[in-house]
Amino acid sequence: MEVILAKQAGFCFGVKRATHLAFEAADRKGETYTLGPIIHSPQVVQRLEEMGVKVLGDVNEADAGTIIIRSHGVAAEELEAAVSKNLEIVDATCPFVKKAQEHVASLSQAGYDVVVVGDADHPEVQGIVSYATGKVYVVGCGDEAAKLPRMAKIGVVAQTTQSFENLKDVVNACLAKGGEIRVYHTICDATAVRQEEAKALAGKVDCMIVIGGFNSANTKRLAEVCSELLPRTHHIETASQLDPTWFSGVEKVGVTAGASTPKWLIDEVLDRIAEIDREKIG
Amino acid sequence: MEVILAKQAGFCFGVKRATHLAFEAADRKGETYTLGPIIHSPQVVQRLEEMGVKVLGDVNEADAGTIIIRSHGVAAEELEAAVSKNLEIVDATCPFVKKAQEHVASLSQAGYDVVVVGDADHPEVQGIVSYATGKVYVVGCGDEAAKLPRMAKIGVVAQTTQSFENLKDVVNACLAKGGEIRVYHTICDATAVRQEEAKALAGKVDCMIVIGGFNSANTKRLAEVCSELLPRTHHIETASQLDPTWFSGVEKVGVTAGASTPKWLIDEVLDRIAEIDREKIG
Known part of the structure; x- marks a missing residue:
């Protein structure tokens, strides 16, 4: 054959980086946790567990030590909680996901209603959405975007793994909804x-x-x-x-x-x- | 029959307003000019001429009096020249066109390369384009936009009389060209x-x-x-x-x-x- x-x-760039950071942290002394599975590979998660890295469902389960933020990112509140608990933070959020989170935060601050193109159930999207301080909507496709209300200023950000065609469909629908549309092309190819x-x-x-x-x-x-x-x-x-x-x-x-x-x-x-x-x- | x-x-809103301002100015004393034809109606222009309003091709042809800015707007330099010559200015630029000019100016200042969707030969587009202080491109359709170079930040503004479909085609092409696209929906329906x-x-x-x-x-x-x-x-x-x-x-x-x-x-x-x-x- x-x-x-x-x-x-x-491995893509973001996963390679996250895994490297996690194994590096596991090699050091002290309690080490990841907030959610570091990446969507049960075998990598198991290998880290064998090295003493525990997967937490909630940041409040840790009181000391190092917490590794998974590649998909976490909600803004979770990161803040980790900071306020004085945990040592290893941020393994994919840099492309991080950008999407930052764009949502700055769009909200600048008065845009935010539309996130993605799967509402995916942890990456749940993390991205949490950075909005104003109105935010998650839409899976152009048809869903067509049902959004009219908005004066619309900011569009995409889950990094979305297809370009889907982003275009959503932008097209949003163009008919508002006077200003600001789109960040956050898709990783x-x-x-x-x-x-x-x-x-x-x-x-x-x-x-x-x-x-x-x-x-x-x-x-x-x-x-x-x-x-x-x-x-x-x-x-x-x-x-x-x-x-x-x-x-x-x-x-x-x-x-x-x-x-x-x-x-x-x-x-x-x-x-x-x-x-x-x-x-x- | x-x-x-x-x-x-x-008459649309902008033309009605411009014509009203022009006849009002014509009723007042003193030299009165329009910079270019006030609107694209030879009969209205002729009636104003009968009232003593002259059409100028260049702002430098006037040394005193009132100058009326036509509904399609004029280039930023022409307006500045009129101001510096101490002419009295009646700005009859359509408010929707004015918005498009302002968006181009602010996009340029914020570091965006600007794409204007429209007819490069139309006076409205020539006026709008003149407000860019950075790079600016005029594209008539999506196929033309597809030939643009890659840009980090793209600002899109449309000639007010463009079709919505054409704006969508250009935005779709621009989405593949840059990391951030900011679109102002300047089309008047x-x-x-x-x-x-x-x-x-x-x-x-x-x-x-x-x-x-x-x-x-x-x-x-x-x-x-x-x-x-x-x-x-x-x-x-x-x-x-x-x-x-x-x-x-x-x-x-x-x-x-x-x-x-x-x-x-x-x-x-x-x-x-x-x-x-x-x-x-x-």
Whole structure:
């Protein structure tokens, strides 16, 4: 079998930075926590737990030590609470997410009603929204934006993993709603580039393996776009989930991974596929 | 013949205001000038000339007296020259155009590269553009905007008579060009409302008469949209241009007029159509 690994598989810039900061903090002495899972990879979270880093659901569960702010960011109130408790803070918020939070804060202060383009249930969006001090709306698409009330000044910010097309649809709807629209293009193109490469790969292989957390939105979406082109697409978290029967009659396998998938998990999957291939021949 | 006059025929808010200010100034003593034609109606300009108001091509042609700034506005330098010459200024710039000029000035000052959506040859656009103190581009459509260079901060302002669809196309193209896009919705909907009403009227009459200056962009466009639906559409400036043969076999006539067409010209056309109708019967 020929195995083709996507160039864009695995950690994006923000996740790489967050993971590096977290392992660095774990190496130091004292109590260390992350506020929510550091990234959407249960395996990375587990490895940090083995090093003594606890995942907290609420900042009030910690009284001393170091708290690591996860890559998706947290709500403004949570960060303030950590500061007021004198916890040492390691801010691993993705710098692109941080920008989006700052834009929401400055837009609110300048009197804009804020529209955030994104998934209201995603922790990144919940964090971004919390920086608004005035009116703020979360819309998932242009049709939802079309239902917004009229506003004098509208500020638009996007969840960093949104599609550019979706941002355009929302901006178009907002143009009809207000006299002034100020848009910050906060989309990180890592997600789009990864998806485009995965689609190209799915078009030329017999089977696709997509590696990443089942709780990772970008990995789920990656598996979806591949499935649409190639039904023999499988989303797994670890090598142990590979089923040898998936590779029966397969000549070419494509492998890609979400933005929160570490290199070691990808390597384990590649090793296991090679093993399955040897078993097929033998 | 039944004659139907469009409700939206004739003067828009800005033209009505400019004309009122000009005739008021003409009634006062002393030398009075307009910088460029006050509005795009040769008949109104002629009537003002008969009252002693001269049209200047250049502010330096006046040394004393009152200078009236036309409805489309003038370049920032021209206004400054008038101020420095101690001329009395009657600013008849349409308040919507004034807003667009102010937005361009403030965007430039705030470090935005400015994109003006409009017709580069139109005096309104030339005036608006002159308020930029930094980089400024005029684009007629989205395809032209797609050719702009990348910019960090883009400010978008529209000529007041542009279509909303065109503004959307330009904004969509600009979203791919910069990190921040600030859009001022400076379009006045009088033009769109007039056109929609004219189209509805053209659909239910046998002949359309569109009255307005041959130098008026909005009147020309009004005649075009009617022509597309009803080839028997005629663009005239005055009643004397009506040709009785146009009405042969006609049962219903629609009449509309551009934003710079005064009521007296519309009334003369209606009177002349009634006369032609009587001649037909007689």
